[in-house]
Amino acid sequence: MSTQVILGQLLVGLINGSFYAMMSLGLAIIFGLLGIANIAQGAFYMMGAFFSWMLLRWAGIGYFPALILVPLAVGLIGMAIERLLLRRIYRLDHMYGLLLTFGILTFIQGLFVWLFATAGRPYPVPAELRGGFDLGFMFLPAYRAWVVAASLTFCLATWLIIEKTPLGRTLRAATENPNLTRAFGVNVPALMTFGFGVGVALAGAAGLLAAPIYSVSPLMGGDLVIVVFAVVVIGGLGSILGSIVTSLALGLLEGLARVVYPQGANMVIFVIMIAVLLVRPAGLFGRER
């Protein structure tokens, strides 16, 4: 087996890991702040891809403006959903959040299937990012390198905002003790709306990055979210940085499995999940609640 094959699969793994990272980072922010395991994250990813396609197809707005417009639009839709639906169930058991967001996922997917049918639609790689680099031992397509760099930038920027800014300080405080934070005059309910918006905007941005690689289809998010949930269970929801690291590591591991034992590649993350659950139920970076 050639190094080229291994490196090729590792690259695919790194790209998948980048998508996992953006998705699970969003999930971690949302779970921390709202206490909701947002299954609908997959729908926001799909909407991100579809909005990019619509912008290009219907308005002629290309990839780079979409990089700002799409997360913004997905975030705003998320904030509206938080205000209208999620807000009503914060006092209830976590299970209700899971059920409600599953319902939202199914509804949004159903809506897009009804409007666009399930066939995939291609989204072209933007002209600036076509071609690639010959590294000698392998060919690295420019767009794939861009996806890894862009998603790491999104993740790192989010991490910096949370760890190093006054807004992040308030977010961390509201995550740890929402009631006390309100008693200091912080509008925590508004912050929760904002946090949900940011969390789903990350999924929307991931959808845009994915659009030129996978075809844009209403069901693209439902499959991904199942894997991402396994990633999140493995990493634990305790740590922002932990969810990024876990995502990339698991993406790579999945790529490696595709070389060594292709038949089991789709299973490997779930097998690891079971093992982690047996040994460390709170996840690798999680804290027991």
Add this chain to the structure above:
Amino acid sequence: MAEDAALQIDDLHGFYGESHILHGLSLAVGKGEAVAIIGRNGAGKTTTMRAIMGLLERRSGSIKVKGKETIASPPEAIARLGVGFVPEERGIYASLDVADNLLLPPKLADGGASLDEIYRLFPNLRERRRSQGTRLSGGEQQMLAIARVLRTGADVFLLDEPTEGLAPVIVEQICTVIDGMKKKGHTVLLVEQNFHVASQLADRHYVMEHGRIVDVIARSELTAKLDRIRALLGI
């Protein structure tokens, strides 16, 4: 007092889930006054503080802060009227370091202490400003909890058991700070188990029992009523 009361509570009922804790409590704290609520464990003192702050699931009656009705207000709106809350459990954030704990509460009004003034008042906090908030000693955590609200420009302070479980020398330091609040003309409502501390700081004492105020004792009456107070507090 109705016009210039910093805090005016009438017929307050408060609940935790199904249990009815506050049974028609009424009290008033004048602007610039320091008032202590004393009473046995379980009398409802902490619940009263949480009710004023809007942190109870269910409450009814009337709570006016600086003349404004807040019974239906969320905690953040109550805080923005200029209320600084120091909770019984201190509420230091583990996910923030000491400096971030201090900087977290948003500024509510002008006239709060600067970070420099706070570090001068509590040199320990300056030394440990990069430590995780919950790594501090109990006394330091209490100082942090008080220092945190001094910065915001609040002028009505709710202090829930600020000296509980602390060494005498730290209790003295905290009393000095509370005395400083009084001298600045701030309003202080204090829950205090340590009657020595309460009697030193408060202009008046409300005695609480079973979720109601059962007696009011002015500072001048303390010596005369000492036996009754001992009986009420079980000390």
